[in-house]
Amino acid sequence: MPEDRKPRRTRSNGEESRRRILDAAVEVASERGYDGTSIALVSASCGLPASSIYWHFKDKDDLIAAVIERSFASWLEAVTLPAEGTPRERITAMSIHIAKALLDSPDFLRLGLMLALERRPTEPRARTMFLEVRDEATRRIADTVREFAPELDGASVHLLTTYAVASADGLFIAKEIGGDTVDLLALFELHASLVFDALTGLRAGNRKSTQEHS
Template sequence: MTRRSRAHQSTPGNEQAILEAALSLAVTAGYEGTTMAEVARLSGLPVGSVYWHFNNKEQLFAELIEYCFEQWKVDHTGPTNRDLLRRSIAGSAGGSTDPGNRAEAFWILALLFALEKRLADNLARQKYLEVRKQMFELMVQRVEPQIPAAVLARDPDFGRKMVVLGRALTDGFYIAASAGDDVDFAEFADLSASAVEALIARHAAAALEEDETPDAAPDE
């Protein structure tokens, strides 16, 4: 029986080195510009080791998206909705302009998977869309407890609507960062958070007003 080379054995250290190398290349070269040979060169491993861990580039990028998602779940937490939105906009979109902040910068590339229709059957694109749904549900779980109960009683989908709004804002700022717009992301993160808070407060006031309005007397 042929023994497998130790250099090609699957180890957590080798796998992480490959993922980090792919992430660095993806940020600068994009999906099309990233090759398995370049990933091997940057990781310092034989190209055979890269193929040992990942059958092809699609599988590598699919695993890379999952790898980034796990980091996103750790980083994108906060005690308030304002903190969550600030981390999404100022942390992710703003961080994506910093070449050293590769984990955040990668999400611009991930967003491109959603926009690039010719990659419809691409495994990495399918993984991104799957992860995007998971991100949405996770954010709903974090946002809803901070919304007044009266607002949710009035509109049970209000929390989900706020997450849709927050995601749309974040996606827009991702694109702005990718285009190189001269934007103070921290400032706009605070403006966006203030707008969302004002919207929640308005709905809370409307719910309170409804509760305090006496029912009309029945006609005799």
């Protein structure tokens, strides 16, 4: 019987250690960035020896990639269009859900943007993961555009999707810089309204173009 309990106890301890390491990595990386983060600093922050960190993660890059992956799961869940309401209400609700997810778990976008804006001879796995999961979020937003405006051509969908994602990045950066003086929820609500108006304008332009060529 004691032998049956041992694996469960070991697994539980391992999960708790992994959580502590990831939490410490977020704290260190948020203060020092990717290049300033080291296994030694994470070890000092979480109180676990470096050997424990290397037991869970191959290297620093693997650790930062895990940080991004963990927070991305909750963030991506917010990039889901509600089923109820008018088109404007549904887009606004999704936008606010994204803003709340960023407030609850900002490390995904904070660390990801740092990595995305930097170029290195060897691309870190963490940067690759951020770009991959970001592409998935972008596809979801493009699907939302197509749902409300199936008549739009690919170029228009890409234009509006790029604008929506880039604008959201800017609002997040404004919050990072401005801190408590910036109301991210209000900004994302405004952002949703502007995106919806842009969508409406593109649809009207598409209909006019179709009529002129018919």
